[in-house]
Amino acid sequence: MKRLAPLLATVGLVATSLPLLTAPQAAAAPTPAHMRQKPDWHRCSPDQPAAYECATLKVPLDYQHPEGRMLDLAISRIKSENPGKRRGVLLFNPGGPGTPALHRPLALDAQMPKDVRDQYDLIGFDPRGVGRSSPITCGPLSREEEGVGGAYRPETFASDVAWARAIADKCREKSGDVIPYITTRNTARDLDVIRAALGERKISYLGYSYGTYLGAVYSQMFPQRADRFVLDSGVDPQRIWRGMIQVWATEAEPAFARWTRWAAERSEHYGLGATPEEVSATFWRLVERADRDPIVDNGQKYTGDDLRADPSLFFSPYGASAAIRYLKSLAETGRPPAGGEAQALNPLRTGPRAGGANASAAPGAWAPGPAEASDAEGGATPVYWSVVCGDTDSWPRDPEQYARDAARDKVKYPVYGDFASNIKPCAFWQRPVEAPTPMKTRADVLTVQNEWDPITPLASGQGLHKALRGSRMVLALNGEKHGVYLSDPASCADATVNAYLGTGRLPAADVTCQDPPRFP
Incomplete structure (x- = not known):
């Protein structure tokens, strides 16, 4: 809640036979x-x-x-x-x-x-x-617990709820008096x-x-x-x-469409399709195939969810084209494409694709500097959730609300919608101590x-x-x-x-x- 400024009483002037005197001001509060x-x-x-x-x-x-x-x-x-x-x-x-x-x-x-x-x-x-x-600190967090949530699937939603609750419980146990x-x-x-x-x-x-x-x-x-x-x-x-996580999903769609146009114009090099529709179909076939049979690169497996887990990829048409071309060749031949560079997959490798059953790191999160170490040393994850969950009381508290929203948004925003709307630790977080700041x-x-x-x-x-x-x-x-x-x-x-x-x-x-x- 907002702090209340002290009220200063107004002291009136008393008419007397003496010369008019200015009433004394209330003493200013001492500087803390x-x-x-x-x-x-x-x-x-x-x-x-x-x-x-x-x-x-x-x-x-x-x-x-x-x-x-x-x-x-x-x-x-x-x-x-x-x-x-x-x-x-x-x-x-x-x-x-x-x-x-x-x-x-x-x-x-x-x-x-x-x-x-x-x-x-x-x-x-x-x-x-x-x-x-x-x-x-929230105590040692696993690789899965460092993410921001996973893809929604009805059969794994109970695991997603357990993931979100576990993070909230760990943070409350370790730092609940400060958070x-x-x-x-x-x-x-x-x-x-x-x-x-x-x-x-x-x-x-x-x-x-x-x-x-x-x-x-x-x-x-x-x-x-x-x-x-x-x-x-x-x-x-x-x-x-919550809306700032969901905006990754809504705005990934026009970025994806822009990428398909860019790649189609360069189909002779990337081989992803000669029209935007063909490029889109190539991507979604690759997602379906990877969900059935993960694509392997140097021992790292990529599922279809992994291909969708970082929507920031599609905001760079060049980067998306290089990555999808590389994965397509691996899926079809078991080998990288001729002239394909291993760093093409860097956007999918950076940061853990973890958290919940099918999760991702925060898309394109700021690269850590020398002071950003593990949670045990005061890492970013506990503060991330403390602010994101504690700034506002707008997060739903019913897990089923997240399931409904994620199922809906998986259809509306197929690239990332279910990731964005799936359950987060905020569903089980402590209630905020004050309201957000109005921009007036x-x-x-x-x-x-x-x-x-x-x-x-x-x-x-x-x-x-x-x-x-x-x-x-x-x-x-x-x-x-x-x-x-x-x-x-x-x-x-x-x-x-x-x-x-x-x-x-x-x-x-x-x-x-x-x-x-x-x-x-």
Whole structure:
């Protein structure tokens, strides 16, 4: 629930024969201790540059009871080398939820243009619950338990329910006293503690993927503290969080159709069909065949569900064509195609295709950095579910609702619909401690989006832009990656982002630009 601001009584003036006096104001509430702390900076590591500094702050577990238990919050910085041009601080979140970012200023420092870089101290942090910020655990999780859910089949649904319940039970047993407070709203409050500790009136911010939602929530909770905010690869606030998993399914369908057209135009090379319909039929025959007789490559078996388990594959027509051509040859001849490269299957190999009976990892999830280790060391999975399940009470609690939805969506969205709507641990999670953040306050932020982003698809990015009144959007047509700014030297969006971070002036209108095709 929302915190209630203290009400200040209005003291009237009393008419007397004495000169008129101003009534005394009610004493201001003392600033809480967690908003008065100062970081004790030190070199992060002897193996890293001396300019890369780290510190640890203390933040309340429960901001409704700030005098209670505290959590560590690990922060880092690389200061501007040009104090005369310094404007303030730029905080960074790469996504997740559950991705540590203490080390990320090192990459930003190397990638940002100097005229923009000079204006900011770059600030990284490990969000609460992960990395060096009081990591939570769900105990050792199996490979299956690290996924986000599997394909729906009536005969295996009981196993899917058991998988979801087991994760929720493990997390509750190991970290149940902390998990209810690992939420986006509390992480936004942590950002404001960082702001205060740095002695800044406002913060600027660069957030990718989940980081866009965190930035949007901060802009609503602390609108007077938000300076220049860039939200790249947007999460639609209206879809949190079940809808953000389901959008992978709805948007995989137009991506699949685009791929079939692309592959058909290059049928002489890929041999998947001369028309989009033929390419589609080739894929679905391969799925059916692999379900009957899994395709084997270097000892790794691929079922039909495995071929559907990462819909992000189809957002890259070249990658999808190479992978399906490779699998088709293996299925038909037992050998790779002539000239086929083993890395063609990398999109299907990366990340465990696990969780439930027929499961997948989060499609195209951010590649882990050096701080993202196993769950025992404060990995991403416990924080992922804590946020996704704990931000909102919109998850169904009846397992049969998931079965009905998954059966329906397997027909409506055949590539990934049943994966997206199948049961998740949220069905058995603890109830949220507060409601999601309404997007009602004007937010003059810059949203950035690739047309064919596979993880936060265009529909999601447009939803974020629509939700934030006053925002502007930069759309990169032909863009296929998850993440726009600084992710591709050829991106047409970087110039607009650099101009905004450098001047604070939003474009007068939304900007649409065109990236060059990634492959001919």
